[in-house]
Amino acid sequence: MTFYDQISEVNWTQLGDSIYSKTTADVKGALEKEQFDLEDFKALISPAAEPFLELIAKKSHLKTQKRFGKTIQLYIPLYLSNECQNICTYCGFSMDVKIPRKTLLDHEIIEEAKIIKEMGYDHVLLVTGEANKSVGLDYFKNAIRLLKPYFSNIALEVQPMEQRDYEELIAEGLNTVLVYQETYNKTNYKIHHPKGKKSNYKYRVETQDRLGQAKIHKMGLGVLIGLEDWRIDSVCNAMHLQYLEKWYWESKFTVSFPRLRPCAGGVQLKSPISDRQLVQLICAYRLLNEELELSMSTRESALFRDNIIKLGITSISADSKTDPGGYANPKQNLEQFEIDDSRSTEEFIAVIKRKGYDPVFKDWDMSLQ
Amino acid sequence: MRHLRIANVEFSSRLFTGTGKFSANDVMEKALLTSGSELVTVALKRVDLQTDSDDILRHLNHAQFNLLPNTSGVRTAKEAIFAAELAREALETNWLKLEIHPDPKYLMPDPIETLKAATELVKKGFVVLPYVHADPVLCKRLEDIGTAAVMPLGSPIGSNKGLRTKDFLEIIIDQSNVPVIVDAGIGAPSHAAMAMEMGADAVLVNTAIAVADDPVNMALAFKMAVKAGRIAFESKLGKTLSEAEASSPLTAFLD
Numbered sequence: 280m281t282f283y284d285q286i287s288e289v290n291w292t293q294l295g296d297s298i299y300s301k302t303t304a305d306v307k308g309a310l311e312k313e314q315f316d317l318e319d320f321k322a323l324i325s326p327a328a329e330p331f332l333e334l335i336a337k338k339s340h341l342k343t344q345k346r347f348g349k350t351i352q353l354y355i356p357l358y359l360s361n362e363c364q365n366i367c368t369y370c371g372f373s374m375d376v377k378i379p380r381k382t383l384l385d386h387e388i389i390e391e392a393k394i395i396k397e398m399g400y401d402h403v404l405l406v407t408g409e410a411n412k413s414v415g416l417d418y419f420k421n422a423i424r425l426l427k428p429y430f431s432n433i434a435l436e437v438q439p440m441e442q443r444d445y446e447e448l449i450a451e452g453l454n455t456v457l458v459y460q461e462t463y464n465k466t467n468y469k470i471h472h473p474k475g476k477k478s479n480y481k482y483r484v485e486t487q488d489r490l491g492q493a494k495i496h497k498m499g500l501g502v503l504i505g506l507e508d509w510r511i512d513s514v515c516n517a518m519h520l521q522y523l524e525k526w527y528w529e530s531k532f533t534v535s536f537p538r539l540r541p542c543a544g545g546v547q548l549k550s551p552i553s554d555r556q557l558v559q560l561i562c563a564y565r566l567l568n569e570e571l572e573l574s575m576s577t578r579e580s581a582l583f584r585d586n587i588i589k590l591g592i593t594s595i596s597a598d599s600k601t602d603p604g605g606y607a608n609p610k611q612n613l614e615q616f617e618i619d620d621s622r623s624t625e626e627f628i629a630v631i632k633r634k635g636y637d638p639v640f641k642d643w644d645m646s647l648q
Numbered sequence: 649m650r651h652l653r654i655a656n657v658e659f660s661s662r663l664f665t666g667t668g669k670f671s672a673n674d675v676m677e678k679a680l681l682t683s684g685s686e687l688v689t690v691a692l693k694r695v696d697l698q699t700d701s702d703d704i705l706r707h708l709n710h711a712q713f714n715l716l717p718n719t720s721g722v723r724t725a726k727e728a729i730f731a732a733e734l735a736r737e738a739l740e741t742n743w744l745k746l747e748i749h750p751d752p753k754y755l756m757p758d759p760i761e762t763l764k765a766a767t768e769l770v771k772k773g774f775v776v777l778p779y780v781h782a783d784p785v786l787c788k789r790l791e792d793i794g795t796a797a798v799m800p801l802g803s804p805i806g807s808n809k810g811l812r813t814k815d816f817l818e819i820i821i822d823q824s825n826v827p828v829i830v831d832a833g834i835g836a837p838s839h840a841a842m843a844m845e846m847g848a849d850a851v852l853v854n855t856a857i858a859v860a861d862d863p864v865n866m867a868l869a870f871k872m873a874v875k876a877g878r879i880a881f882e883s884k885l886g887k888t889l890s891e892a893e894a895s896s897p898l899t900a901f902l903d
Contacts, residue, residue: 344859346806348669401696431693497752524753529723531752570753635671644693646734647721 301325323563339562352594354402363408365475372408402432409438432643439486445493457499463515491527505539533572565591666854677707683867697738718745725765770794782813801832808835837873844877
């Protein structure tokens with residue numbers, strides 16, 4: 280059995296009804312509890328919970344501090360390639376977008392590594408599009424070997440791979456893999472991903488099962504917020520998380536909140552989420568799961584990021600470039616998406632400290648795996 | 649208050665502390681100095697062993713503190729042994745808090761891997777303090793293979809729930825020939841005092857101090873509670889009785 284079997288039984292419309300029919304009484308009932316279940320999560324992200332946002336945020340703040348303390352983990356993305364053979368209607372790397380394509384060579388990878396190491400980062404997230412022939416297992420293996428001397432923690436956000444591929448990469452020193460489902464709506468998934476390996480919904484939704492079987496230390500999941508109804512997608516994502524925690528209890532989990540942003544691809548937002556609703560969603564995840572890592576990128580505004588530190592997010596990037604080679608040579612290739620918060624690492628650290636939090640750069644060691 | 653001896657070191661404070669979750673390293677330093685703690689844990693994953701100017705270690709550089717490296721993050725005995733050797737070399741101490749939790753959610757210690765790793769590490773000359781469930785048999789097994797103490801949990805780590813394992817801790821304390829350090833779950837000074845009154849040799853506290861609004865004063869509160877609990881234990885607490893003992897109707901005929 281994989282999660283595909285479970286998600287296949289979900290009726291999208293009925294699931295939506297079960298969220299949108301939540302009442303004030305459901306929300307109040309949920310907020311009185313210590314342990315939250317999926318029905319509470321639905322109530323907390325429903326429109327009925329919107330007037331209770333301050334209270335939800337307060338609970339989220341306390342629960343987050345209890346588990347994670349007054350600390351926030353910092354990481355930085357390192358874009359290795361923007362080559363891609365997928366067509367995704369919303370993505371700046373999509374095959375049909377006419378932008379220069381670039382895959383970093385060994386010396387370019389090292390050049391980028393040295394720069395971001397100098398900026399203070401010790402946890403790095405490697406990102407690519409999906410070009411299986413030129414940027415596949417061997418490329419990733421080589422990249423990890425090159426980067427291992429520089430970083431304590433290496434994460435990967437690339438195309439889904441086979442279990443045995445993950446096992447090989449873990450042996451090289453890979454710690455974390457992030458694969459976002461984008462949307463759990465099977466019918467519309469096909470519309471958003473008309474071409475390329477990514478169009479295979481089943482293969483993608485089973486990725487975390489393969490990662491769990493490969494005994495990855497940490498895996499990430501998430502949806503592209505705004506592509507489909509964000510509430511229904513988030514409940515599916517929470518179901519996925521609960522399934523994974525039961526089956527792969529030796530792995531850690533992280534959830535991210537990418538909001539659809541303007542990019543070279545361009546797509547209509549079906550279900551936009553407001554800032555207030557995004558806070559509501561992040562806090563609802565925290566109440567559902569106290570131990571979960573919640574992560575945020577520089578897609579969000581400085582104002583939003585400064586204030587979300589206290590509300591449930593535990594891992595955050597800063598000072599990021601989303602084009603390959605962008606740290607050494609800014610503005611050479613087109614970015615995957617627009618950065619909103621472009622403040623320097625130093626500026627952002629000062630904000631974290633002012634909020635009474637310790638910016639943590641190192642929270643792993645290669646010797647531990 | 650009697651001093652506590654573990655391996656070859658004597659401690660006048662029975663409050664051991666963790667170094668994670670603080671808002672800043674200088675806050676941690678002040679709180680731990682105030683706590684009077686003489687044994688502080690350091691997570692290998694948090695310190696940078698490549699440099700000699702790690703900020704956490706710099707703030708712990710006081711004669712008062714003995715460092716207790718922990719292996720938090722490892723999932724197997726093999727990984728723990730590797731990490732332990734690295735810690736011994738880099739931090740120049742053979743003391744080790746052995747922590748193996750394959751479960752990253754609740755951070756439950758793995759009894760099987762812990763016993764396996766402890767056996768090896770004792771042979772390699774480490775002073776091993778294993779973090780374990782409040783499992784009396786496991787604690788005896790660890791004592792048998794030569795660990796310097798045992799560190800059973802009071803409740804899940806970071807939960808602040810107090811001594812939920814009280815009944816088992818009592819058995820462990822009763823049976824143990826090595827010091828018993830109650831670790832994890834101690835969320836309030838009263839929990840720490842209770843552990844000490846029960847006869848625990850020491851407690852280890854982290855979250856409750858680090859996450860308090862005023863960590864320095866909370867450290868002071870724990871210091872006082874641990875001392876009070878220990879003195880009460882050494883002074884022999886009066887027994888709690890549910891009924892008065894005025895007469896002895898069942899045995900009066902013997903008088």
